[in-house]
Amino acid sequence: MLDYSQYTANEFALDASFRKWVLKNTPTESIFWENWLAQHPEKHETIQQAKAIIVALRNVQEEIGEEEIAAAIAKIVDVAEQRNIKKVNFWRNSFFQKISLAASVLLVTLLSYVVFEKLSEKETPTYSNSVAKIAQKTKFIEIKNTSSTSQLITLSDGSSVVLQADSKLSYPEKFTGNTREVVLSGEAFFEIAKNPNQPFFVYANEVVAKVLGTSFTIKAFEDEKQVQVFVKTGKVSVFSQKNVTLKEQQVSKVLTGLLVLPNQQATFIRPKWQFKRAELTAPQIIALPVIQSQSFIFKNKSVLEVFDILENAYGIKIEYDKTLMASCELTAELGDEPLAEKIKLICEVLEAKYEMKDGKIVIEGKGCN
Amino acid sequence: MEPKNDYIALWKSFQEGDSKALGHLANHHYKVLFNYATKFTKDRELIKDCIQDLFLFLWDHREKLQSSPFVTIYLLKSLRNNLFKKLNQEKRNASDDLDIDLPFTEGISPESELIELEMFYENESKLKSLLTSLPKRQQEVIFLKFYEGLSIEEIAEVMDMNRQSVSNLLHRAILNLKSNWFLAAQLFYVLYLKA
8 A cells, every 4th residue: 555644635636546536536545535534534624635736627627518418318318219229118028929929930940941942942132143244245354352451453444442351242254244243252442433324333241332433332241140331422323232223223314213413322221131321420420430531622732641541542552753743742632543544633633643553653743833 | 447347338328329328428528528528618608519519410320320439539539520520610719829840859758758747736726727828739748648537549539630749849838837837837937036
């Protein structure tokens, strides 16, 4: 035990246990300090002084009143209640009811599984099946990202795909015909080059996403119970691979099906073959790759910083002369253009040349004055 | 501080989906989270949104949680991370006042910086303006130490720094406060005499 008898008021104020007593009045600390004080009555004044220091330092850091807190809490409880699915009732049932319910759910699941298997003896839309189906037409490339960082892929139409860890993407060397089709397993962020005449399709497990030119993330891991689509800009139409209108969708040049808009998400519940659409919540955005929420609007921003943001968002390396470019500033409103397009626009402003090669971008410019 | 048993009961009802329990737990931690967040931004609505998101995130994942996440350090740390992500811009500014970690003066134990704090409690409004004039990270460390009463180890955990850097930062913050306090006092004295 520390020897507190020589402590000054400052030292008490800086002592963790003492602060805990004053601020929190925790049982252990209050027993200790009340006893200590009883044994050291001569320290009464010093202790009062130390307490006053701590209280002053706390008081000046109070920024919110009880009423405002109460209103904020009421709002939280309100939203939580809306989200509270019927689970509450279920758990309130007795143990017996739970068992019988569980048993019947199991039985129904088993039965429907058997029936379902019989009915759909054909392939389930997994990654490899989708690849097999689509890759008949042209030569496909498969990129597997086994690293722990993201990997940038540039497609033949200029579209960017930021492939996340443990994910793979199959895509044709060149897009031909009326559609652009790729197959994803895992998670990736897409920025699709605009071409209304050649709609872009992503096959991700049971889900198909169709776009004309936008940016979005798809999360479709084989071992997860859901497939999710998060839209950053533009519109994405989603439907399941079993959808009878799939054929029509492939020819149609407009977006139908379930439309997902910016800051919305569509979740496909795999066991139910059902879509749900909802607004994106902050924790979800946080869980997504940086690029999903990264703004590319720059106002008098140092080029060094701009390149930093791009490197970070796309997980690529940009090589350029830092001392030469240090004085350059950029004002540009970039959006969901693929990376190559963004670099092109930036280089036009900077009167610089660029080259994209093996996962890095080399920029050569004259600098700015 | 609530008795431990009450807390366990509250946590249990929370996990079973009782929104009132969520309200109680949120109420218990709201003030410290809010006051802490003001060290990073003055945007009160943004702070409230972030705190709401944090509690709703726990609510949405309540069934998967192994143990109670309603631990101040954990909540502070999560809120700090979320805020930083939202305030990407501000984060850059904050790194501006990333004071360089000076080597720690030998012979002084981190818990006993011999700095006179007595003057602080005499004039709260002056203290407040001095505090807000400190670099953001120094304000943060003062808050964690003197508002929430955390130990150096706990502060290190929340701020993602090592113990030594926290000590240095705290030391500088208190020195800063003190020297400014004297400046302010001297200025006041001079003005007062001349008037």
